[in-house]
Amino acid sequence: MSALIDEQRIESPPESDYKLPRINPHKTSEIVPWLRTPKTIWCPGCSNGTITRALIDAILGLELDAEKVVIVAGIGCSGRIAQYLEYSTVHAAHGRALAVATGVKVADPSLRVVVAMGDGDCSAIGGNHFIHAARRNIDLTALIFNNSIYGMTGGQMSPTTHTGDKSTTSVHGNVEAAFDLSELAHAAGATFVARGTAWAYRQLVSVIAGGIAHKGFAAVEAMAACPVYYGRFNLTADPAEFLKGQKEHAVPASKFEEGESRLHEQYPVGLLHHGERAEFVTSLARVREEAQEALRG
């Protein structure tokens, strides 16, 4: 349920109106030119490389003008994507990527801005910026790498670590509840919310492309495997086994029934919410025109 009051209620278009873009994955030779380096700091078995490729696939599939693509990233494992991608990129401060991106988009609305964040980056230190970017419905795509853990600092619990899970700062088991980031985004007013997994690559490309093509705030949650830290302490340290687990947990949104146990057991994937309401940058432009018109008398 959206937490916005009436005058900005999200208008849902008719069911049949919208479908996620279908994009055929590109050849590796087409992907590689958009990487600045063949080397990453990511561990073997990490999903971040898969998500990075999916993002390039989505940008290529949408045939965006690469010069106009800007990637703003936060700090953490996922944040490193900024230095690897061959677009205009900003590796901002921890939690602040969305606030920086807000300035970028308002200053130059012609840019297509993708904001890459980890789960802690997005919903702990950056939680305030996340809900307010969604509330403004600013035309940004938040791509959230959700691996349920702080990987860069060595496996500490995050706001998406499930109750009972072990981490280096929940040694006896996490006593806190986990955020469902997609539902959080929807409640805060995001007009496009979708979730994909590293396991289902085509779907991941599709939800990212849908988010980028959407005019308004898009939250795309990419469920990522962190076998080295999250898996080792909890599910499995085997990357393949971890991804098979994603296959079992992920249920297409259309088949997902409310009330089922979520996230740890089963979670919906694909398009979760889609609607329309006034977009922030467009509204600013309207205010600008009206103010200048009033000045001219």
Added chain:
Amino acid sequence: MPASPILMQGNEAVAEGAIAAGARFFAGYPITPSTEIAETLSRRMPEVGGSFLQMEDEIASIAAVCGASLAGQKAFTATSGPGFSLMQEMIGFAEMAQIPCVIVDVMRGGPSTGLPTEPSQGDVMQARWGTHGEHSVIALVPSSVYECYTLTVAAFNLAEQYRTPVIVLSDALIGHMREAVTLPEPGSLRIAERGIPDCEPGEYDTVMSDLDNILPRPPLGSAFRVHVTGLVYNRRTDAPETGDPEVAGDLGRYLREKIYHHRDAIARVEEYEMKDAEVAIFAYGSVARSAKAVVKWARARDVPVGLVRPITLWPFPTLAVDRMAEQVRTVIVPEMNLKQMSWEVQAAVSGRAKVVDFGRVDGKLITPTQIEELVRAEFYYHDWSKS
């Protein structure tokens, strides 16, 4: 026809100065005593084709300012003590990533919530050292409504020229004071524009700024495909490189020297009645107004007192302080904090003159009478009864 004077508040003058300097992006968060800057810009920015954003907090405000500047716009924010503390994180990012932007801090009593409606000069050291790590900074201190306007213009010019955040240190008194001002004709102002490096996108990795030739960074969303990072980076390629001490040391020294190397060019100081002064009052911002009144009072009594008023507080105006130290026997440093700049003056004077400090942190302005008493003590042999 010369422009006629208008009655204007310091905070309004900051807003108008920013617009005159070409700022078209403001992001802020309400906080006393800076709020009038945001309120003025909420009306004015759309009128001049710019953007006004009220963000969710001060961290987001300065972050959005960094983003807007990287996308090519002149951008700024305004705040006061508690908000200035919150902004230190992203001021550090702007220092590290060399992002031109302006931060206006209308100082109030602190620490913490402190004295929200009373003036203070308690942030002068936070302006210098507030963010962690080695860095350099430019901070300007207006002492009139007119200077709120002209120094805001200067702040944007310096930010562009040196690719750095520039801080304007106003205070509750200057910000809320109204004076009749005759603003400079718009065409008479020198306005620094951003530009792009004189090279092809493919050659961008081969050009590098040096201290005497600081190149602009192309905006996001251009053929240059820049990378901007808060990590230590190689100054030639802008690529992060945290494993090479030589690269880290080169960047660290450059970030400091790009301001310090130019400190005499950047430093602006008003020297008033200093020609034959035996005692100098070193005062800045609103306190300099009281200090100037005291100099006039003393001169009317043939007492050789002068004023050294730093307009640029950072980088510290060492040349002017050197001159002062060579000339006078005593430097009186009145300030609305406890010894923050007086320590700096003492270090620069380095024993060549006596330094007398006078601090006030009760939210009240230092009065001319209080400074007069310090001057009388320095001229105890003067026959004050005659005047």
